[in-house]
Amino acid sequence: MEKLLLLGAEAIAQGAIDGGMSGVYAYPGTPSTEITEYVQHNKTAVERKLHSQWSANEKTAMEAGLGMSYAGKRAMVCMKHVGLNVAADAFINSAITGVNGGLIVTVADDPSMHSSQNEQDSRFFGKFAMIPIFEPASQQEAYDMAYEGFELSEKLKIPIMMRITTRLAHSRAGIETRPLKQENKLKYPEDPIQFVLLPSNARKRYKGLLGLQSLMEQEAERSSFNTYYPARNKSLGIIACGIAFNYLMENYPERKFPHPVLQLGQYPLPFSKVEKIVNECEHILILEDGYPLVEEMLKGYLDKNSKIKGRLDGTIPRDGELNPDIVAKALGLEVKIGKQVPSIVANRPPELCAGCSHRDIYNALNETMKEFGKQKVFSDIGCYTLGALPPWNSINSCVDMGASITMAKGAADAGVHPAIAVIGDSTFTHSGMTALLDAIVENTPMTVIISDNGTTGMTGGQASHATGRLEEICIGLGVKPEHVKVLTPLPKYHDEMVKVLREEMLYEGVSVVIPRRECIQTLARSKKDVRVKVEEVVK
Amino acid sequence: MKSDIILSGVGGQGILSIAAVVGMAALENHLYLKQAEVHGMSQRGGAVQSHLRISEKEIASDLIPEGRADIIISVEPMESLRYLPWLSENGWLVTNTTPFVNITDYPDMKVLIAEIEKLPHNIAINADEIARQVKSPRSSNMVILGAASPFIDIPYQSLENGIKKIFERKGEKIVQLNIDALKAGREFSEAKRN
Numbered sequence: 001m002e003k004l005l006l007l008g009a010e011a012i013a014q015g016a017i018d019g020g021m022s023g024v025y026a027y028p029g030t031p032s033t034e035i036t037e038y039v040q041h042n043k044t045a046v047e048r049k050l051h052s053q054w055s056a057n058e059k060t061a062m063e064a065g066l067g068m069s070y071a072g073k074r075a076m077v078c079m080k081h082v083g084l085n086v087a088a089d090a091f092i093n094s095a096i097t098g099v100n101g102g103l104i105v106t107v108a109d110d111p112s113m114h115s116s117q118n119e120q121d122s123r124f125f126g127k128f129a130m131i132p133i134f135e136p137a138s139q140q141e142a143y144d145m146a147y148e149g150f151e152l153s154e155k156l157k158i159p160i161m162m163r164i165t166t167r168l169a170h171s172r173a174g175i176e177t178r179p180l181k182q183e184n185k186l187k188y189p190e191d192p193i194q195f196v197l198l199p200s201n202a203r204k205r206y207k208g209l210l211g212l213q214s215l216m217e218q219e220a221e222r223s224s225f226n227t228y229y230p231a232r233n234k235s236l237g238i239i240a241c242g243i244a245f246n247y248l249m250e251n252y253p254e255r256k257f258p259h260p261v262l263q264l265g266q267y268p269l270p271f272s273k274v275e276k277i278v279n280e281c282e283h284i285l286i287l288e289d290g291y292p293l294v295e296e297m298l299k300g301y302l303d304k305n306s307k308i309k310g311r312l313d314g315t316i317p318r319d320g321e322l323n324p325d326i327v328a329k330a331l332g333l334e335v336k337i338g339k340q341v342p343s344i345v346a347n348r349p350p351e352l353c354a355g356c357s358h359r360d361i362y363n364a365l366n367e368t369m370k371e372f373g374k375q376k377v378f379s380d381i382g383c384y385t386l387g388a389l390p391p392w393n394s395i396n397s398c399v400d401m402g403a404s405i406t407m408a409k410g411a412a413d414a415g416v417h418p419a420i421a422v423i424g425d426s427t428f429t430h431s432g433m434t435a436l437l438d439a440i441v442e443n444t445p446m447t448v449i450i451s452d453n454g455t456t457g458m459t460g461g462q463a464s465h466a467t468g469r470l471e472e473i474c475i476g477l478g479v480k481p482e483h484v485k486v487l488t489p490l491p492k493y494h495d496e497m498v499k500v501l502r503e504e505m506l507y508e509g510v511s512v513v514i515p516r517r518e519c520i521q522t523l524a525r526s527k528k529d530v531r532v533k534v535e536e537v538v539k
Numbered sequence: 540m541k542s543d544i545i546l547s548g549v550g551g552q553g554i555l556s557i558a559a560v561v562g563m564a565a566l567e568n569h570l571y572l573k574q575a576e577v578h579g580m581s582q583r584g585g586a587v588q589s590h591l592r593i594s595e596k597e598i599a600s601d602l603i604p605e606g607r608a609d610i611i612i613s614v615e616p617m618e619s620l621r622y623l624p625w626l627s628e629n630g631w632l633v634t635n636t637t638p639f640v641n642i643t644d645y646p647d648m649k650v651l652i653a654e655i656e657k658l659p660h661n662i663a664i665n666a667d668e669i670a671r672q673v674k675s676p677r678s679s680n681m682v683i684l685g686a687a688s689p690f691i692d693i694p695y696q697s698l699e700n701g702i703k704k705i706f707e708r709k710g711e712k713i714v715q716l717n718i719d720a721l722k723a724g725r726e727f728s729e730a731k732r733n
């Protein structure tokens with residue numbers, strides 16, 4: 001069989017393509033970005049013309065995916081964990097409408113916050129929506145779940161969530177692929193009002209969803225992704241969810257487990273398997289690379305079952321990702337203590353690239369703000385967030401995509417003047433446009449700086465919806481044309497930038513300043529493709 | 540057979556091409572492989588590392604446990620020390636000595652080299668200099684891989700084959716320059732070891 005060397009994220013993409021997917025809808029976000037990028041470059045996907053262009057944000061992606069499913073075809077929607085907050089309305093309701101063509105929502109969580117604002121666990125959202133969740137332990141399982149997921153979704157007529165974490169998304173391993181399936185043909189839903197969530201119909205559909213729960217559980221009970229490993233020493237039983245199973249295996253090579261183990265890869269919880277291990281063993285250790293979801297369920301609220309060990313009783317740290325050493329300690333096994341890091345080793349935080357346009361903007365902004373005072377600059381998420389660190393210390397917030405503009409508005413309403421927002425071009429079209437509209441409607445005195453580098457820089461330089469249309473969007477929304485100012489952020493234009501910024505800050509209404517210069521990294525790449533491709537076919 | 544390797548450096552220095560070449564070589568030898576890398580922060584200049592595991596048996600964890608790495612391969616001297624907790628007692632540390640200085644509190648070079656040489660098994664190599672000597676100034680990462688190659692449980696020829704596969708698209712000349720760099724690194728190590 002052909003084997004491919006793929007990242008976990010790429011394995012999901014390959015599994016979805018081979019499983020007969022007609023389109024992927026996504027907004028970039030670490031560690032989920034590579035799924036869509038893989039589809040964009042994959043030969044079969046290109047030949048089949050599978051949809052793979054980026055969406056404006058996760059909500060539009062989720063809705064477009066649902067639309068493709070409505071038309072009978074198989075779709076995947078991908079995002080990072082916080083993206084699901086943005087898509088939540090569509091996501092939760094898609095469980096009520098149900099699907100027509102198979103729909104998989106892949107969400108990549110980032111425990112330990114390697115590149116995120118929080119470490120929320122998407123399984124809670126899956127449980128909240130009352131849909132099945134896949135949680136692969138390996139790249140191969142990731143492939144298989146994507147491949148098989150569409151069929152399960154079509155069988156249950158419900159979207160499926162696939163939850164992965166950073167270490168699986170961004171780790172490579174060999175994958176065995178399976179035969180390429182046909183895409184579905186266009187086919188309307190049998191019930192023309194299936195997707196109409198008027199209360200009368202929504203109530204019916206919700207009862208239907210409730211009715212499906214036992215079927216979902218039976219599927220989990222039967223699933224080959226939920227495996228029970230019997231063993232003699234029942235002083236302890238171990239439930240290992242998703243990738244935590246690998247860390248367990250690392251400590252017991254070749255799956256020679258001394259204690260019974262339940263490997264969990266498909267939810268809702270398979271009741272009889274869970275019941276068996278809990279009844280059989282004196283204590284239960286729960287390993288989850290995320291929040292203690294299963295642990296909370298088994299521990300209960302009132303009796304606080306002390307038999308259940310995990311993150312809640314301190315057996316495992318309450319936050320952060322798992323690793324083989326944390327699991328070893330929880331099992332009472334010996335861990336090696338490596339050498340210490342010598343004290344001379346200094347921190348080396350990420351920094352804006354040499355020549356990045358954001359540098360020039362912050363230099364100009366800092367100079368302008370000398371006159372206006374400190375702590376008046378709200379910002380957002382992207383490379384430019386590094387402006388919060390020395391040497392700039394220019395910004396005072398970074399909360400969620402788009403929040404710079406709306407927080408500046410609220411602060412302006414409270415009397416902060418001038419209130420400044422600094423936002424990237426991709427973040428602006430993701431969630432900043434409606435925020436700006438709020439300010440325009442009230443003509444709030446504030447200055448919005450849209451730092452336009454023509455790309456989604458932070459996540460590796462994906463196309464930005466804003467490119468070529470920023471001024472039109474702002475003017476169209478209602479910013480006065482004479483208060484939409486375009487600048488070129490270069491050291492030689494420093495004085496001019498300061499002058500324009502100052503004028504706009506003194507203006508008692510909404511103004512938008514657009515410093516525009518291409519990201520150094522995408523510029524270098526478009527001149528010369530320097531990326532090394534590792535994806536290679538071997539026997 | 541197993542090799543657990545930590546790759547380290549600064550963003551943009553090309554540790555992923557080292558991983559790619561070793562990965563190809565591992566596949567040629569029908570070995571299992573897992574390679575966890577750091578993505579996400581596009582900006583350059585931060586510390587980056589990758590866990591690369593190859594083995595004839597199925598590999599469980601994508602991450603190497605502490606104190607178990609057989610080799611640290613670093614393209615930057617200070618970064619080589621950041622991952623010492625992972626190095627096993629008898630593990631090798633193979634590092635470039637050319638510093639990448641983008642912070643104000645970068646340690647004194649003499650003190651830094653002294654720390655590296657405290658380790659019982661170390662190869663400190665001026666890979667940038669050697670790359671220049673073999674007229675392949677952009678292949679210092681292959682020099683370092685060459686210097687580490689005696690300690691990786693994979694036939695040397697497979698690493699050359701890996702280079703051929705990875706750089707094939709860039710033409711014969713680039714392939715040869717990278718192979719020259721690999722060879723020069725290996726020779727340095729073999730000489731230093733004896």
Ligand SMILES: Cc1ncc(C[n+]2csc(CCOP(=O)(O)OP(=O)(O)O)c2C)c(N)n1
Pocket residue numbers: 027028029030058080082083084086381382383384401423424425426427428453455456457458459464
């Ligand atoms: C809801 C949500 N989706 C995605 C992300 C991931 N993300 C963080 S910054 C960013 C892109 C920023 O692009 P842009 O605003 O153009 O700024 P640049 O990085 O180019 O400076 C993305 C996609 C996120 N943090 N939150």
Ligand code: SF4
Pocket residue numbers: 351352353355356357358383453457458519520521522581582583
């Ligand atoms: S990747 Fe682009 S936007 Fe990000 S810091 Fe580098 S030059 Fe700036």
